[in-house]
Amino acid sequence: MSESVVSSVPCPSLRSLHEILPQEPLLMMGAGPVPIPDRVAKANSVVINHLGETMSQVIDQVKSMTRYVFQTNSKWVLGVAGPGSAAMEMAAANLVEPNDRVLSISNGFFSNRMAQMAARVGGIVTEIVTPVKEAANPDWVREHIEKVRPQIITMVQGETSNTVYNIHLKEIGKLAKEYNCLLVVDAVCTLSTMPLKMDEWQVDAVITGGQKGLSSIPGVSLLAFSELAWSKIKLRKEPVVQWCLDAKLAENFWHNNGYHYTAPVSGIMAIHEALKLVCEETLEKRFKRHLRCSLALQHGIEGMGLELFVPPESRLNSVVGIVIPDGLTAEGICHHISHKHKVEIAGSFGQPIVRIGQMGEQCREHNLFRALHALGCTMRDLGVKVDLPTGMAELETYLQSLGR
Ligand SMILES: Cc1ncc(COP(=O)(O)O)c(C=O)c1O
Known part of the structure; x- marks a missing residue:
């Protein structure tokens, strides 16, 4: 007897990929993967x-x-x-x-x-x-x-x-x-x-x-x-x-x-x-771009009243760690910023922080402004008192002070 060609495990019913993916692409500002050119x-x-x-x-x-x-x-x-x-x-x-x-x-x-x-x-x-x-x-x-x-x-x-x-x-x-x-x-x-x-x-x-x-x-x-x-x-x-x-x-x-x-x-x-x-781009210019963007972002974060996790002498510029304010969780912050503001940031492995990446395409001025604004709004939405205008101004001031 020849083998039946009818599958015994039925083909699943599925959603199309565009139904699964968010309607508006998220800005990938986490610890990687990062946006690609x-x-x-x-x-x-x-x-x-x-x-x-x-x-x-x-x-x-x-x-x-x-x-x-x-x-x-x-x-x-x-x-x-x-x-x-x-x-x-x-x-x-x-x-x-x-x-x-x-x-x-x-x-x-x-x-x-x-x-x-x-x-x-x-x-x-x-x-x-x-x-x-x-x-x-x-x-x-x-x-x-x-x-x-x-x-x-x-x-x-x-x-x-x-x-x-x-x-x-x-x-x-x-x-x-x-x-x-x-x-x-x-x-x-x-x-x-x-x-x-x-x-x-x-x-x-x-x-x-x-x-x-x-x-x-x-x-x-x-x-x-x-x-x-x-x-x-x-x-x-x-x-x-x-x-x-x-x-x-x-x-x-x-x-x-x-x-x-x-x-x-x-x-x-x-x-x-x-x-x-x-x-x-050359390595020299790339390093300069990364340093300028990361430091400006760090100033902006501190400017709105949030705390950075690591002291400057051993702080990584490629991924910036932000202390989670009392009463919040990394999951809560990441979920809110992603769903409401369409910006993806990362939680952590074992530390009370959320992380914003500054790697490759993440280090572009327009991405910094959007990510920082989304972070500030998220904190405000979740009941944390932040000074969003000062944070945004610090970001701009620092970018200008370092030139291009
Ligand atoms: C410093 C460092 N090493 C290793 C890895 C592991 O890389 P992957 O997740 O691509 O395996 C990561 C990922 O985030 C990393 O940041």
Whole structure:
């Protein structure tokens, strides 16, 4: 008897996508994903053969632009189909061998994730946790290096979860080399928003995602290894357990025009265009734009009487943390600002804050005015006394004072 062609699991009845999506697009001012430029969106609709001459030209340009954005001359630039976490995991999986000693500097949720990843691939991890709201102090790091004698140090440049900026990254890079350690840096929320000089600061692996500073789509991430890191990868005794994340297999696609897995073609087109926009703007101008916009936003927030979570000396500019006023919740604020004012902002992981992103396309004056106004109105709607006119005026005054 032939098999019946009638499905036993019925086809579900569904709403169309436009019925699910909000009628008016939300302004994405959270901790990522961020708005993407038109050129990136158009590139993201392109599908070509993932192997062959055309793709190889695109990949060559992606690698050379990545070297500029990461400030490295290392050959070992790779991409990965996956979120920023996949790039983090690729760094951990390739650099950490079973029983390697790893010192993980943790400022919060994401830097703790790196420690977990290093432990899962067999590293003997010592996690040291900074006090809340504080950057990692190099003397404190040295003390722990001397105790642990790690082969690898992991840290984050900007801890998005609580908006702390590890301002001493360069000094920690120097320390890592003094003690013959490889330094792995998560720059997921900071890359292209502020300086990170991979070679000059002696960083051995830099990790980033697409959906934050680069203003590309989520789902394609980039990482680079120094020559030193690559020589450790080459000398590994055991193969990397995660086949998809094996850097030597990925080399086949990213450096030899060969097959590893079917590359996320459209996402690579999108990140190509996002990187090209960074190159056209130049890093210097991009950093200046980010700093100016973030500081102006911070002045505006304080000007209306709200409190910023982290003190200026260790405050992250790429994502701004705002203390939740008494009686409110992050969910309540985010829900109100999204539904009433069509602006999306973020809650947090473990801290009493809401967060506004200042990454890539978020750092545009019109977005600052709309987001700040929406935040002020939301607070007022929810019963908090804020001085909205003064906040808006502070934003304008600060933008003017810094010029373009
Ligand atoms: C600093 C940092 N590291 C890692 C990640 C993880 O990136 P993804 O969510 O793309 O996996 C994030 C995401 O917000 C982040 O901010």
